Amino acid sequence: MLRPSSMKQSAYTYLSIPLGLLCLILVVSSSCKKETVYAPSSLNRILGFSVVAPGGESLQGSVQGDSIVVYWPSYLAIPDSVSTEIEVSEDAVVEPGAGTKIALKTGTAFKVVAANNEYKTYYLKLVVNQPGIELYELNGFSTTKGGAVNIQLYTILKYIIEDTTVTKFWLQNEAGDALSLPWDFTEQGGSRFVQLKVPNDPAYKEGAYALKIESGTVSYLSSNAIFGILYPGSAKPKADNITEPITVKRGETITFSGSGFFDMKEARLFGYDANWNEQEIGTFTLENFTETSVTYKVPDNFPAGTYELGGWDTDGIFIQLRTSDFIGNWSWSGSNKVYVNIDGNTSFTVE
Numbered sequence: 001m002l003r004p005s006s007m008k009q010s011a012y013t014y015l016s017i018p019l020g021l022l023c024l025i026l027v028v029s030s031s032c033k034k035e036t037v038y039a040p041s042s043l044n045r046i047l048g049f050s051v052v053a054p055g056g057e058s059l060q061g062s063v064q065g066d067s068i069v070v071y072w073p074s075y076l077a078i079p080d081s082v083s084t085e086i087e088v089s090e091d092a093v094v095e096p097g098a099g100t101k102i103a104l105k106t107g108t109a110f111k112v113v114a115a116n117n118e119y120k121t122y123y124l125k126l127v128v129n130q131p132g133i134e135l136y137e138l139n140g141f142s143t144t145k146g147g148a149v150n151i152q153l154y155t156i157l158k159y160i161i162e163d164t165t166v167t168k169f170w171l172q173n174e175a176g177d178a179l180s181l182p183w184d185f186t187e188q189g190g191s192r193f194v195q196l197k198v199p200n201d202p203a204y205k206e207g208a209y210a211l212k213i214e215s216g217t218v219s220y221l222s223s224n225a226i227f228g229i230l231y232p233g234s235a236k237p238k239a240d241n242i243t244e245p246i247t248v249k250r251g252e253t254i255t256f257s258g259s260g261f262f263d264m265k266e267a268r269l270f271g272y273d274a275n276w277n278e279q280e281i282g283t284f285t286l287e288n289f290t291e292t293s294v295t296y297k298v299p300d301n302f303p304a305g306t307y308e309l310g311g312w313d314t315d316g317i318f319i320q321l322r323t324s325d326f327i328g329n330w331s332w333s334g335s336n337k338v339y340v341n342i343d344g345n346t347s348f349t350v351e
Contacts, residue, residue, distance in 0.1 A: 040116035043089035091115040133220035140332035142228035146200035171209035242344030263324035
C-alpha cells in the first residue's frame with residue numbers, strides 16, 4: 001500500500017509530462033507564425049537597354065560601367081530623339097522610364113533608384129558604326145557660283161553620317177586652303193542625294209578643287225581636283241568674223257578681235273582630209289590678250305600655203321582660240337577644252 005507522500009509524487013510526475021509537451025507545442029507553434037523580414041534591395045543596375053530607330057529597328061545598347069554604348073549604323077539618319085526599352089534590377093525604377101522619348105546624343109542621363117533609395121546614374125554614349133567614306137570620282141562635279149551639285153547617296157557617295165552637324169564638306173585648292181560648302185539633303189525620283197551649294201562669293205574662285213569630307217571620326221580627300229567652279233555660259237568670249245582675205249608670215253604674229261576675252265591660251269588650226277577625217281594642221285602660241293583682242297605667234301614650221309577659211313575641202317582650215325576650261329561641260333581630266341571659233345569664208349595664206 002502506498003503512502004500518501006508517494007501518491008503525491010506519482011501524481012505530480014504524471015501531470016508534469018503532458019504539461020511539458022504542451023509547452024513545447026506552444027513554442028513551436030508560436031515560432032512557425034513568425035515571417036522573415038528582408039532589408040530593401042540596394043540593386044540599381046541596368047540589365048538591358050535598347051533604342052527604337054526610325055523604321056522600328058531595335059538597336060541594343062551595351063552597359064559598360066556607367067556608360068550605355070549604342071552603336072548607330074551609318075546608313076540611318078540620326079534623329080533628335082528615340083524611344084527606349086530599359087530593364088533594371090528588381091524593385092528598382094529608372095528615370096526617364098522605358099518608352100519615354102529621350103535625346104539621342106552622348107551624355108543623356110538615366111537615373112536608376114534601388115528599393116532602398118540608393119541610386120546610380122548612367123550616361124548614353126552614341127557611337128556611329130561607320131566604315132571609310134567612298135566616293136566615285138570618275139565623272140567629277142561642277143557648277144557655277146550660287147549653284148548646287150547633287151551627289152547620289154549609296155551609289156556615288158557612301159558611308160557618310162546623314163547629319164549636317166557632324167558631316168562637313170570643303171573645297172581644297174592646290175595650296176591646301178579649304179573653303180566650306182553648305183549642304184543638305186534632297187530627293188529625286190525616289191533616290192536620296194547630298195546637295196552641295198557653292199556660295200556666290202568672291203572667295204570661291206572659278207577653278208578646280210579637291211573635295212574634302214569629314215563625317216564623324218572618318219575623313220576623305222579626293223585624289224584629284226574633281227570639283228569645278230565654272231563661269232556662266234554667258235562669260236564665253238566672242239570673236240569677230242573674218243570677211244577679208246588674210247596673209248600671215250611664219251615667225252610673225254596675228255591678232256584677232258572680239259569681246260570678253262579672258263584666260264586665253266593657244267590657238268588650234270585644223271581641217272579635213274578627203275575622207276572627212278579631222279586632221280590637225282598646227283598651233284599658234286599665245287603672245288598676249290586684252291578684253292577685245294588676242295595676239296598669237298605663227299610658228300616657223302607652220303605648213304605654208306593658201307587655205308580656205310571655213311572650207312570643207314582638203315584645202316580648208318578652221319581656227320579655234322582656246323579660252324578657260326571652266327565654261328560649260330567641264331571635265332577634271334582636262335579632256336573637254338573650250339574654244340572660241342573664228343568664223344568666216346575667205347582665203348587664209350601662210351607664207
